[in-house]
Every structure is written in structure tokens, then in C-alpha cells.
Amino acid sequence: MIDLSFLQGAPSVLYGVLFFILGLLVIKRIEKLLETGFKRRMPKGTAKSMARLTYYGLIFVVALVAMDIGGLRLDSLLVAGGIVGIALGFASQKTVSNLISGLFLYVDRPFDIGDSVEIGGTGGIIIDITPLSTRLRTWDGPIMRLPNEKVFGAEIKNFKKVEARRLEYKIGISYDSDVDNALKTIGDVLDREPYVLKEPSPDVYMSGLLDSAIEITVRAWVPTSKNFAVKTRILKSIYDSLKKAGVRIPNPQLDVHIKR
Numbered sequence: 001m002i003d004l005s006f007l008q009g010a011p012s013v014l015y016g017v018l019f020f021i022l023g024l025l026v027i028k029r030i031e032k033l034l035e036t037g038f039k040r041r042m043p044k045g046t047a048k049s050m051a052r053l054t055y056y057g058l059i060f061v062v063a064l065v066a067m068d069i070g071g072l073r074l075d076s077l078l079v080a081g082g083i084v085g086i087a088l089g090f091a092s093q094k095t096v097s098n099l100i101s102g103l104f105l106y107v108d109r110p111f112d113i114g115d116s117v118e119i120g121g122t123g124g125i126i127i128d129i130t131p132l133s134t135r136l137r138t139w140d141g142p143i144m145r146l147p148n149e150k151v152f153g154a155e156i157k158n159f160k161k162v163e164a165r166r167l168e169y170k171i172g173i174s175y176d177s178d179v180d181n182a183l184k185t186i187g188d189v190l191d192r193e194p195y196v197l198k199e200p201s202p203d204v205y206m207s208g209l210l211d212s213a214i215e216i217t218v219r220a221w222v223p224t225s226k227n228f229a230v231k232t233r234i235l236k237s238i239y240d241s242l243k244k245a246g247v248r249i250p251n252p253q254l255d256v257h258i259k260r
Contacts, residue, residue, distance in 0.1 A: 016070025023062035031055040050106065053099070053131050094149065095132065101152035102131040110156045116224075119146060120154030164197055164221045167231050171238065172213030174250040179206055179214060185245045189237045190220050195230045197221040212252050 035051035111117050115126050117136065122144060124136035134151045137143050159165060173182050183204050190202045200221050208215035218238070222230045242249065 012071040016066040019069050020066035027058045098132045098148045101148035104152050111158050115158055115160040118157040119151055159224050162224055165224050165227045167220050169218040171216045174248040177247045182247045185241050186218055186238055189241050193234055195222045195226045213250050
């Protein structure tokens with residue numbers, strides 16, 4: 001006589017398999033909808049990553065339900081999974097932390113792809129944002145990968161979020177130079193620069209008496225997009241104009257008095 005007892009659980013297993021297949025089809029559709037929705041609020045690469053992360057999470061849930069429908073004892077799996085989880089917990093701690101930080105960055109949105117930023121003292125342009133890390137091209141060229149955990153906890157300066165940036169220079173002139181002439185010369189340089197904003201108005205004033213120089217502080221506001229180009233141009237124009245006006249920029253010097 002043929003033993004058909006192994007078929008007794010077949011309907012439950014079949015239902016579990018069918019549920020899993022149907023769940024996959026539904027989840028795939030949900031992933032597409034989420035990706036479309038995310039793209040309206042975040043960069044394309046980030047939207048795809050977030051949708052994919054949700055996709056895997058839903059697959060895990062559907063798989064658990066399908067195994068339960070199929071009659072597979074989840075308590076045994078959970079015990080085994082717990083042992084494996086403890087072993088992997090230490091290795092995955094950073095990954096989980098980066099994922100959570102990535103979600104917080106998505107909610108806070110301190111920057112987008114293409115923004116000029118400074119993260120924890122490292123400056124550059126954001127080129128990619130993923131659930132685990134943020135990549136930026138530094139000012140000198142190399143691409144740097146920053147874990148989202150460190151990004152979220154760091155001080156972030158976003159230069160693209162503001163329309164204007166303030167330039168500041170500290171310039172020393174010799175004590176035998178005409179201070180009023182120097183102030184006027186620097187002011188004329190700022191007036192000639194087309195990208196220096198009228199509001200807020202630029203400032204040029206004597207700010208200190210140093211060991212070997214009179215310190216002049218120069219402040220001016222320029223459009224953020226023109227910051228780097230204008231900054232160096234103004235500095236060179238100030239130097240050339242002061243030299244032409246006869247204002248001397250001294251080298252540090254030390255007077256030594258010898259007693260006999």
C-alpha cells in the first residue's frame with residue numbers, strides 16, 4: 001500500500017507558495033509607485049534606493065506570512081535566526097545605523113545632488129546620496145564616500161541654499177601708509193566689481209593695530225554661484241590697487257635692541 005501521508009500538508013504549502021508569488025507581484029507594483037512618488041521629493045538615485053529598500057522589507061514580511069500559511073514553524077526559525085542575528089548583529093550595527101541616518105537625512109533634506117556643501121570640515125559637491133552613504137567630489141577632485149551616520153551627526157554647511165555669501169579679508173598695511181587712502185582705494189575696488197551686492201552693503205574699516213601692520217577688514221556680499229571666482233579676483237584687485245596707490249603691505253619684522 002502506498003503511503004500518501006506526505007501529501008497531507010500539500011494544500012497549505014501550495015497556498016503559501018501562491019501567496020508569496022502574488023505578494024511579489026503586488027510588491028513590485030508598489031515599488032514602482034513609491035519610486036515615482038519619491039522622485040518628486042528627492043534626487044533620482046536616492047528615490048530608487050529608498051524604493052528598493054522598501055521592496056526588500058516588504059518581501060521579508062510576505063515571506064514570513066507565506067511560511068506561516070504553509071505550515072512552517074516560525075518559532076524554530078526565529079530561534080535559529082536569533083542565534084545568527086546575534087552573530088551578525090555586531091557586523092550589521094554600522095549598516096543599520098547608516099540606514100537610519102539615511103532616513104533622517106531624507107526627512108531633514110539638508111542638501112540635494114549638485115549642492116556645494118561642507119560636511120564636518122570637508123567641502124565639495126554632492127554627486128550621490130544612497131541609504132548607506134553620501135558621496136561628494138571634493139574641491140581638489142577626489143570622490144569621497146561618507147557614511148550617513150557621520151554625515152547626519154556632522155555640521156553641514158550648504159552654500160547653494162543661500163543666495164549670497166559674505167567674503168572677508170584681513171589686510172595689513174604699514175604704519176607709515178595713509179590709512180584713509182587705503183580705505184578709499186579698497187572701497188573703489190569693491191565699487192568696480194559688478195558682482196559685489198549693494199545690499200547688504202560692503203564694509204571696509206580699520207580693525208586692529210598689529211606688531212608690524214595696521215589691520216584693515218574688508219567684507220562684501222556676492223552671489224553664491226560666483227563666490228569662488230569673485231573671491232580671488234577681488235583679492236588680486238585690492239593688492240594691485242594698493243600697490244598702485246603707494247600703500248605698502250609690510251613683511252613681519254622684529255626690532256632687536258642690544259644693551260652693552
